[in-house]
Amino acid sequence: MFWTYWACLILAFVRFCLCIPGCPPETTSLTAYQTTKYLTSPNYPGNYGVFEERLSCSWVIEAASGYDDVIIQMEVLNSSLEYSLACVRDSVEIRDGDKEFHRSLASWCGATWPEGPLSTSRDKAYIGFSTDFKKNNYMGFILAYWLEKKPIQLTHDRTWGSVNYVLLGVGLTLLLAVPVCFLGLYIGHDVNQRRSVVISERKSGCNGHVTTRRKTS
Numbered sequence: 001m002f003w004t005y006w007a008c009l010i011l012a013f014v015r016f017c018l019c020i021p022g023c024p025p026e027t028t029s030l031t032a033y034q035t036t037k038y039l040t041s042p043n044y045p046g047n048y049g050v051f052e053e054r055l056s057c058s059w060v061i062e063a064a065s066g067y068d069d070v071i072i073q074m075e076v077l078n079s080s081l082e083y084s085l086a087c088v089r090d091s092v093e094i095r096d097g098d099k100e101f102h103r104s105l106a107s108w109c110g111a112t113w114p115e116g117p118l119s120t121s122r123d124k125a126y127i128g129f130s131t132d133f134k135k136n137n138y139m140g141f142i143l144a145y146w147l148e149k150k151p152i153q154l155t156h157d158r159t160w161g162s163v164n165y166v167l168l169g170v171g172l173t174l175l176l177a178v179p180v181c182f183l184g185l186y187i188g189h190d191v192n193q194r195r196s197v198v199i200s201e202r203k204s205g206c207n208g209h210v211t212t213r214r215k216t217s
């Protein structure tokens with residue numbers, strides 16, 4: 001249709017002139033430093049849904065080069081998205097790594113957002129933001145990100161781990177010792193009994209064949 005063509009052209013022109021960014025088709029690369037930087041949905045704090053287009057944005061945050069053993073820390077400072085059940089329409093997703101298939105750290109929609117800092121386990125994070133076509137009045141989200149030294153891992157757990165192993169060892173020893181002890185007692189008793197039988201048989205002087213015993217005085 002002729003008018004759709006014009007509508008499209010005008011839309012592109014208006015968008016270009018107002019410098020309202022949608023999402024670039026490719027993933028945006030961001031670099032994290034020790035100082036906090038911010039990532040926002042397109043047009044934040046203006047509405048992300050102004051152009052009635054389906055947004056599909058993605059960012060990869062990577063630790064600046066020269067930093068070893070660091071993780072990405074993020075904190076959602078504010079967010080307002082269209083609510084839908086299971087967030088099937090508009091949603092944000094944060095992943096522990098630079099790929100869309102990496103483990104999800106958080107995902108949300110509506111008027112709530114994850115509280116407190118979100119930490120990756122490596123030096124990269126993936127953020128995806130997608131919306132439906134519906135025009136709306138929501139401002140989107142703002143997220144702070146920075147890098148931090150990887151925490152010293154599992155010191156506490158390791159201490160508890162060794163305590164647990166010691167307890168397990170003691171428990172198993174007791175568990176084994178009790179039957180072994182009883183078995184020992186039983187065998188000892190049995191041997192003593194046999195010994196006393198043998199002794200009494202010897203005392204009888206004739207291998208216990210009492211019937212063939214000859215009297216010797």
Ligand SMILES: *[C@@H]1O[C@H](CO)[C@@H](O)[C@H](O)[C@H]1NC(C)=O
Pocket residue numbers: 045077078079
């Ligand atoms: C989030 O943004 C809204 C709208 O600008 C504002 O009224 C509200 O106070 C903000 N909340 C926080 C926690 O910053």
